[in-house]
Amino acid sequence: MLGQLRATLRPRITNGLLKHALTYQFLANLGRFGYSNAGRRTQGIWLDFTAGQLKSAWQGESLVVWGNAFFPFELLYALDVTPHRPETMAALAAKFGLNREAIACAESDCYSPDVCSFYRCAVGLDMEGLLPRPDIIVATSCLCDGAGKVFHNLSRQYGCDFFLLDVPYHDTPDARRYLAGQLEELTLTIAKKQGKPFKIDRLIEALALSNEAREYLIKANALRKAVPCPLPGGDAISYVLDMQFFGPGSPAGARFFKTLYEELRGRVDKGRGAVLEEKYRLLWMHYIKPYYPNDIFNYLESKGASVCFGEANHVYWEPMDPGRPFESLAAKMLSNPSVGPLERRAGLALKLAETYRVDGVINFSHWGCRQSSGGEYVIRDVMQKKGIPVLILDGDGADSRNYSKEQTRLRLEAFLEMLEAKR
Amino acid sequence: MKDNQRRFDHVFRLIEEFRAEGVIFYTLKFCDPFLYDLPQLKEQLAGRGVPALVLEGDYTPGTLGRVRTRIEAFIEMLRQYARAA
Numbered sequence: 001m002l003g004q005l006r007a008t009l010r011p012r013i014t015n016g017l018l019k020h021a022l023t024y025q026f027l028a029n030l031g032r033f034g035y036s037n038a039g040r041r042t043q044g045i046w047l048d049f050t051a052g053q054l055k056s057a058w059q060g061e062s063l064v065v066w067g068n069a070f071f072p073f074e075l076l077y078a079l080d081v082t083p084h085r086p087e088t089m090a091a092l093a094a095k096f097g098l099n100r101e102a103i104a105c106a107e108s109d110c111y112s113p114d115v116c117s118f119y120r121c122a123v124g125l126d127m128e129g130l131l132p133r134p135d136i137i138v139a140t141s142c143l144c145d146g147a148g149k150v151f152h153n154l155s156r157q158y159g160c161d162f163f164l165l166d167v168p169y170h171d172t173p174d175a176r177r178y179l180a181g182q183l184e185e186l187t188l189t190i191a192k193k194q195g196k197p198f199k200i201d202r203l204i205e206a207l208a209l210s211n212e213a214r215e216y217l218i219k220a221n222a223l224r225k226a227v228p229c230p231l232p233g234g235d236a237i238s239y240v241l242d243m244q245f246f247g248p249g250s251p252a253g254a255r256f257f258k259t260l261y262e263e264l265r266g267r268v269d270k271g272r273g274a275v276l277e278e279k280y281r282l283l284w285m286h287y288i289k290p291y292y293p294n295d296i297f298n299y300l301e302s303k304g305a306s307v308c309f310g311e312a313n314h315v316y317w318e319p320m321d322p323g324r325p326f327e328s329l330a331a332k333m334l335s336n337p338s339v340g341p342l343e344r345r346a347g348l349a350l351k352l353a354e355t356y357r358v359d360g361v362i363n364f365s366h367w368g369c370r371q372s373s374g375g376e377y378v379i380r381d382v383m384q385k386k387g388i389p390v391l392i393l394d395g396d397g398a399d400s401r402n403y404s405k406e407q408t409r410l411r412l413e414a415f416l417e418m419l420e421a422k423r
Numbered sequence: 424m425k426d427n428q429r430r431f432d433h434v435f436r437l438i439e440e441f442r443a444e445g446v447i448f449y450t451l452k453f454c455d456p457f458l459y460d461l462p463q464l465k466e467q468l469a470g471r472g473v474p475a476l477v478l479e480g481d482y483t484p485g486t487l488g489r490v491r492t493r494i495e496a497f498i499e500m501l502r503q504y505a506r507a508a
């Protein structure tokens with residue numbers, strides 16, 4: 001009886017809490033004061049930033065624009081709309097145990113268990129009424145087909161405008177012009193919908209903030225060459241990466257990366273790291289990791305293995321030229337090594353392995369991610385030719401049903417033994 | 424790729440042209456472009472009262488037995504529809 005009551009009430013309470021402005025006010029304050037005082041300033045900035053956007057989106061303070069991770073959010077900050085990040089919500093749902101129900105919801109609506117769990121989870125959260133209503137949805141055709149398809153489906157559901165940025169495969173001057181044209185047209189279209197003229201100065205400001213974030217991210221990344229590596233690999237692919245996707249162009253983004261640099265500088269000076277006695281340094285390939293409770297990173301760290309860098313944190317783009325804002329954003333998008341021929345990504349993997357002096361590579365094979373899994377054996381061969389061992393670790397970023405603690409441990413254990421034997 | 428409604432409208436035209444009473448979606452496992460169309464297409468077909476069956480295959484004979492059973496059940500359902508009409 002009591003269990004039944006709890007089961008009925010729990011979703012209602014969660015639902016109510018997640019939609020309430022006070023929840024976000026509390027979380028923002030926690031980020032601003034609680035975390036800073038506890039010496040976790042970067043996490044605090046991220047929490048404040050995320051909670052602020054959610055509060056604004058639920059209250060409909062300005063046009064709510066949903067976008068995917070590879071969309072240039074600088075544009076949204078320049079437009080003063082409220083950005084919303086369904087992929088972040090999926091990762092957070094996984095972290096807080098809301099993923100299973102959300103995924104079950106999406107699958108009951110005919111979303112196949114073989115498509116990316118981040119999208120299944122986001123669709124399910126939306127079906128449960130846990131995402132704020134969008135006015136506009138934007139997506140990019142890279143890195144995967146899923147973003148365009150899912151975001152378009154969701155826009156139909158809401159009857160709102162949907163814009164897909166068509167990102168060409170090859171990075172050529174023509175491709176940059178073509179993409180810059182789309183970015184400009186999209187910006188003007190959104191401004192028109194807002195009913196106010198677009199101010200180019202705001203975009204110039206956003207690019208300056210984005211450049212500032214970039215500078216500090218480069219400096220922070222350089223510190224990760226230190227032994228021991230000052231940033232835990234799990235943090236780098238969670239809130240740091242989230243800020244890298246969605247923060248650039250906002251004041252919080254610039255502040256975040258400056259603070260990250262300062263925190264890491266302090267740790268390096270004191271010789272602190274996630275793993276004190278670093279026995280093995282590892283490179284993580286993929287933009288994601290599992291976000292539900294799991295022991296991958298803890299286990300690695302307990303064995304002296306530090307994930308000292310990941311391809312996701314690499315700064316591949318040049319500083320942007322505020323005099324040519326749309327072209328600069330197009331150049332940033334097209335210079336992503338995961339866009340275009342696989343040789344670019346494989347070449348980057350090799351370069352990172354050498355720069356960060358890693359002993360091995362973990363290529364996370366996220367179930368349902370075609371863009372990544374299609375290339376993993378090519379990358380493994382490229383690495384192995386240089387004598388760098390690669391573990392292709394099957395798993396899932398948001399669907400915990402595809403995670404087996406024992407199997408994952410066995411594979412990690414065998415990989416570490418192999419690294420040990422190679423010494 | 425972008426506007427899948429074009430594909431859906433094409434499916435509806437084919438249904439009319441060939442007087443189809445049901446639709447079988449056969450998708451190859453892991454084929455994102457088709458898999459992501461299913462929720463919308465199924466919903467629109469349901470709105471028009473057209474029964475649909477989703478089959479996922481992987482070009483191996485392993486699934487044939489199950490596919491056969493599901494097709495038989497689908498045909499039986501279509502028969503019942505026809506009788507009731």
Ligand code: SF4
Nearest residue numbers: 116143144368369370
């Ligand atoms: S994990 Fe892969 S499939 Fe999922 S959104 Fe990212 S690129 Fe697309």
